[in-house]
Amino acid sequence: MTKVKALKALIALALAAGCLFLPYESLGLALNAVEIRVIAIFVLAALFWILEPFPIWTTSMFVIVLMLLTVSDKGLMLSWGGETFFSFQADPASGEKYANLVSSKGLMATFADPIIMLFLGGFFLAAAATKYKLDMNLARFLLKPFGKNPKFVLLGLMAITALFSMFMSNTATAAMMLAILAPVLSLFDENDKGRAAFALAIPIAANVGGMGTPIGTPPNAIALKALSDMDATVSFGTWMAFGVPYVIILILLAWALLLWMFPISKKTMELNVGGEFLKTPKAIIVYITFAVTVLLWVLGKDIVGIDSNIVAMIPMAVFALSQVITKKDLNGMSWDVLWLVAGGFALGVGLQKTGLAEHLIGAIPFASWPAFGLMVGAGVICLFMANFMSHTATASLLVPIIAVVGVNVGSSLDVLGGVIALLVSVAFASSLGMSLPISTPPNALAHATGLVDTKGMAKTGVIIGVLGMVLTYAMMILLASLGVFKPLPTSEEAAAAPAQETAVVAPAATVSAPVQK
Amino acid sequence: MENITILCVDDQAEVLDAVVRDLRPLQKFFRVEEAGSAEEAKKIIDETVRAGDYVGLVISDHVMPGETGVELLGAIFRDDRLADTKKILLTGQANHADTIRAINEARIDNYFEKPWKPEDLVATTKKLLTRFILKKGIDYKDYMPILDQSTLLENLRGA
Numbered sequence: 001m002t003k004v005k006a007l008k009a010l011i012a013l014a015l016a017a018g019c020l021f022l023p024y025e026s027l028g029l030a031l032n033a034v035e036i037r038v039i040a041i042f043v044l045a046a047l048f049w050i051l052e053p054f055p056i057w058t059t060s061m062f063v064i065v066l067m068l069l070t071v072s073d074k075g076l077m078l079s080w081g082g083e084t085f086f087s088f089q090a091d092p093a094s095g096e097k098y099a100n101l102v103s104s105k106g107l108m109a110t111f112a113d114p115i116i117m118l119f120l121g122g123f124f125l126a127a128a129a130t131k132y133k134l135d136m137n138l139a140r141f142l143l144k145p146f147g148k149n150p151k152f153v154l155l156g157l158m159a160i161t162a163l164f165s166m167f168m169s170n171t172a173t174a175a176m177m178l179a180i181l182a183p184v185l186s187l188f189d190e191n192d193k194g195r196a197a198f199a200l201a202i203p204i205a206a207n208v209g210g211m212g213t214p215i216g217t218p219p220n221a222i223a224l225k226a227l228s229d230m231d232a233t234v235s236f237g238t239w240m241a242f243g244v245p246y247v248i249i250l251i252l253l254a255w256a257l258l259l260w261m262f263p264i265s266k267k268t269m270e271l272n273v274g275g276e277f278l279k280t281p282k283a284i285i286v287y288i289t290f291a292v293t294v295l296l297w298v299l300g301k302d303i304v305g306i307d308s309n310i311v312a313m314i315p316m317a318v319f320a321l322s323q324v325i326t327k328k329d330l331n332g333m334s335w336d337v338l339w340l341v342a343g344g345f346a347l348g349v350g351l352q353k354t355g356l357a358e359h360l361i362g363a364i365p366f367a368s369w370p371a372f373g374l375m376v377g378a379g380v381i382c383l384f385m386a387n388f389m390s391h392t393a394t395a396s397l398l399v400p401i402i403a404v405v406g407v408n409v410g411s412s413l414d415v416l417g418g419v420i421a422l423l424v425s426v427a428f429a430s431s432l433g434m435s436l437p438i439s440t441p442p443n444a445l446a447h448a449t450g451l452v453d454t455k456g457m458a459k460t461g462v463i464i465g466v467l468g469m470v471l472t473y474a475m476m477i478l479l480a481s482l483g484v485f486k487p488l489p490t491s492e493e494a495a496a497a498p499a500q501e502t503a504v505v506a507p508a509a510t511v512s513a514p515v516q517k
Numbered sequence: 518m519e520n521i522t523i524l525c526v527d528d529q530a531e532v533l534d535a536v537v538r539d540l541r542p543l544q545k546f547f548r549v550e551e552a553g554s555a556e557e558a559k560k561i562i563d564e565t566v567r568a569g570d571y572v573g574l575v576i577s578d579h580v581m582p583g584e585t586g587v588e589l590l591g592a593i594f595r596d597d598r599l600a601d602t603k604k605i606l607l608t609g610q611a612n613h614a615d616t617i618r619a620i621n622e623a624r625i626d627n628y629f630e631k632p633w634k635p636e637d638l639v640a641t642t643k644k645l646l647t648r649f650i651l652k653k654g655i656d657y658k659d660y661m662p663i664l665d666q667s668t669l670l671e672n673l674r675g676a
Binding site: 002055130135171172175176178179182441444445448449 | 518656658661662664666667669670671672673674
């Protein structure tokens with residue numbers, strides 16, 4: 001660990017500790033110690049994710065452990081000879097156990113959340129596709145119709161990158177496509193601006209493509225999780241129904257932008273992707289399983305009866321039994337990403353289950369906020385943050401907070417698609433942060449090729465980010481007018497119908513049914 | 518960022534200087550250490566490992582007073598603590614038998630003949646250290662500017 005990183009960690013810890021001693025009451029917030037600890041953990045996570053003294057997934061893991069120790073019903077408690085002299089579970093003044101401790105099982109369960117399983121299923125599909133060269137062969141097959149005119153090859157590359165990153169990780173897709181592209185770009189004239197167009201096209205398409213399906217990128221998972229906790233599920237098929245057209249439009253716009261900013265001088269080019277489709281029994285299992293899984297996802301619960309999270313587990317069983325995925329492949333999966341997401345879920349659980357969310361709602365008059373301003377404001381903050389830090393971490397921090405605000409803004413948000421549109425647009429904004437090499441791993445990979453400078457990346461990144469946000473809001477308003485997103489029951493309706501209450505004010509209710517009281 | 522050492526071993530000071538000079542572009546990311554003999558090299562390796570740091574690459578001459586380069590690299594190959602350490606033999610005087618031993622008993626990753634081309638040595642060093650970093654699971658982001666592109670991309674495909 002370098003000195004700079006140690007310093008960053010110390011600053012973050014000091015600021016987070018400082019949050020324990022803020023005068024909340026004078027701010028109109030009557031919080032107990034447990035809620036204040038959640039605030040401090042939230043701030044710590046935010047600072048760790050922004051300053052990155054540690055890899056981001058380690059922060060997530062730390063968040064879960066810290067919450068288990070300090071705000072859970074099984075938290076740290078030191079006793080000797082039957083006498084407790086220190087406890088995170090009880091109020092030191094009265095000695096009584098706090099009523100708003102978080103279920104430890106619920107915190108641990110964030111790592112086995114159905115949406116984590118959805119992602120794990122996606123990892124199985126991606127790993128199998130890579131292992132049996134389905135990705136490379138499909139890339140070769142799909143690139144053919146785009147011919148040899150560099151302009152259309154560029155479009156082809158963007159389309160394929162976007163398509164793949166809907167099912168594979170954005171990083172893996174970008175790495176694969178850059179590997180295909182690198183030898184061809186070395187044949188370009190050094191002064192050909194087109195080289196930058198190609199190098200930029202890959203990360204842009206990878207980032208944009210991830211927005212197309214629920215499993216495309218982790219911010220989608222964070223939004224889906226918050227939505228499912230308030231019983232506002234967006235099915236895989238519904239997400240794709242708006243996500244895919246959105247991706248297509250944004251890719252076309254980005255393509256035009258790249259051609260305009262970096263005109264390609266070279267008249268003809270040819271991408272050589274070797275190999276042919278494997279026809280071994282295992283490869284065929286991969287093809288069929290992949291197709292069936294996607295089909296089941298698209299058909300959805302109304303037709304096949306199983307939800308997308310369970311569908312995602314079918315390829316897991318098939319690939320394990322058929323040994324398409326071996327123990328080594330299993331161990332080699334991106335468990336860090338799953339921990340990263342689980343930590344984000346845990347923050348949401350802490351916010352909801354301690355009652356902190358409710359207290360914030362009580363103290364801040366969200367209902368009087370202008371709905372459109374809220375939606376755009378949330379998007380702008382999110383887009384800004386996502387340019388400087390991990391997309392997943394951005395969503396992890398903002399989604400739980402914005403979910404609280406969203407459900408309490410009331411019916412004025414309905415014309416814009418309600419809280420569903422709000423959270424989907426936040427997830428989209430997280431994916432649109434792509435103006436710097438540090439914004440996303442695909443950007444870093446493209447920048448490392450040396451074919452694109454930071455300035456070019458910043459220009460295209462900002463333009464596509466803003467364009468993408470405008471397109472998101474236009475789409476949300478359109479979807480709302482079509483009645484795609486059903487509004488949640490409002491606070492008043494919920495108060496009238498007590499059965500609904502938990503679903504509205506305590507979105508995390510489904511995750512952590514308290515086992516011990 | 519972890520401490521990763523590149524250890525250069527040669528009994529001729531001028532050769533050692535030349536190697537270290539070639540590797541200068543990498544010094545921002547790696548610690549470049551020099552040893553005049555196999556014995557000295559082993560001492561540096563021991564110290565590095567004991568400090569909890571990595572020996573990423575050893576570039577060794579063959580003909581030296583005392584233990585030869587092939588013997589040193591063979592000892593590194595057999596050392597479990599250095600299982601992922603990359604090895605380059607840089608020599609003009611290894612005969613056929615030495616070369617066979619370098620492959621079979623030391624499993625060298627690369628063989629450079631003196632005189633070498635500096636850009637080739639740097640490119641190979643980058644490639645081998647990229648593999649080392651990825652194999653060890655060290656956060657590659659810190660090393661982005663000097664990593665070998667194709668090695669990195671190939672590795673991240675499965676990510």
